[in-house]
Amino acid sequence: MFKWTNFFRGFAMGVTETVPGVSASTIAMLMGIYEKLLGSLSDITKGNIKRALGFLIPLGIGMVFALLITAKFIKYLLAEHPIPTMFLFVGLVVGILPFLWRSAHAETNKRFKPYHYVLIGVSFTLMALTSLISEPVETVITDFNAGTYIYLFFSGVLASMALVLPGISGALVLMVLGAYYTAISALDSFHIPVIAAIGLGVAFGVLFTSRVIRYFLKTYTQATYSIMLGLVAGSILVIAPSSLPDTFLYGLVTFFTFLAGLVTALTFGRAERS
Numbered sequence: 001m002f003k004w005t006n007f008f009r010g011f012a013m014g015v016t017e018t019v020p021g022v023s024a025s026t027i028a029m030l031m032g033i034y035e036k037l038l039g040s041l042s043d044i045t046k047g048n049i050k051r052a053l054g055f056l057i058p059l060g061i062g063m064v065f066a067l068l069i070t071a072k073f074i075k076y077l078l079a080e081h082p083i084p085t086m087f088l089f090v091g092l093v094v095g096i097l098p099f100l101w102r103s104a105h106a107e108t109n110k111r112f113k114p115y116h117y118v119l120i121g122v123s124f125t126l127m128a129l130t131s132l133i134s135e136p137v138e139t140v141i142t143d144f145n146a147g148t149y150i151y152l153f154f155s156g157v158l159a160s161m162a163l164v165l166p167g168i169s170g171a172l173v174l175m176v177l178g179a180y181y182t183a184i185s186a187l188d189s190f191h192i193p194v195i196a197a198i199g200l201g202v203a204f205g206v207l208f209t210s211r212v213i214r215y216f217l218k219t220y221t222q223a224t225y226s227i228m229l230g231l232v233a234g235s236i237l238v239i240a241p242s243s244l245p246d247t248f249l250y251g252l253v254t255f256f257t258f259l260a261g262l263v264t265a266l267t268f269g270r271a272e273r274s
Contacts, residue, residue, distance in 0.1 A: 003058050009033060010062025016169070017063065018070045018184065019089065023169045024063070026096065026268065038164060041210035071187035078181070083250070084257040086241045091261025093172070093236050098266065100232060104225030112222060119226040120233075127234025130176050141182040141194075149197045155179040156201020157209075163202075164210045165217075168228060170202070176238050 013024035043052035077085040159170040174180040186194035245251035
């Protein structure tokens with residue numbers, strides 16, 4: 001039976017997947033369906049397909065619907081107002097860090113040990129270094145060949161972690177990999193081959209990483225959250241614009257977009273912990 005409540009939950013999750021900063025899994029937590037999402041994904045790999053699809057189909061349709069609707073708007077903002085839009089994303093990323101920190105301690109009721117801070121530092125550095133090897137974030141791929149589609153497929157695989165790993169945004173992963181603008185452009189123009197390549201990668205990645213991530217979150221909770229904290233913090237250096245506003249008014253708008261992203265993420269985090 002098609003449940004419209006799950007469709008609207010999926011729509012909310014899909015909206016976040018066009019925005020580098022807030023992950024779909026975090027939204028799933030806020031709506032109280034995170035454990036059920038992981039369980040349903042695990043059911044597919046265990047053969048309990050009918051039970052899993054009853055939950056995942058309306059959720060997935062809602063996400064796809066949201067992606068198609070919001071892609072054009074996000075593309076417009078990135079093309080016409082890139083600096084304030086990117087600072088909105090930076091605000092979202094900064095605001096999600098306290099949520100991850102609290103979650104790591106709340107799940108275990110223990111403080112971080114020294115090696116947890118080492119994990120944060122290492123993962124932060126690795127993520128920050130991707131800014132040196134990834135293509136400019138504004139690049140849209142126009143020359144498609146077999147290698148390009150393989151690259152987009154594996155970008156989708158990595159981005160799929162956002163569906164099962166709280167705090168990591170699929171859009172952010174695509175941005176770090178240099179595939180974000182290509183994905184947004186494909187959604188806007190309905191470029192089926194690109195959508196299919198990334199979509200199949202996401203589907204493949206979700207099925208084969210959900211059980212692994214679920215295991216690590218349950219068995220090595222603080223270590224997993226430590227790595228997540230480092231990756232998310234390091235991504236700030238990757239997505240932050242290289243240029244600043246050139247007028248006072250534009251700078252003021254940029255400040256308020258950053259503040260809007262920050263407050264939004266902090267509000268989500270407080271709601272989840274309440």
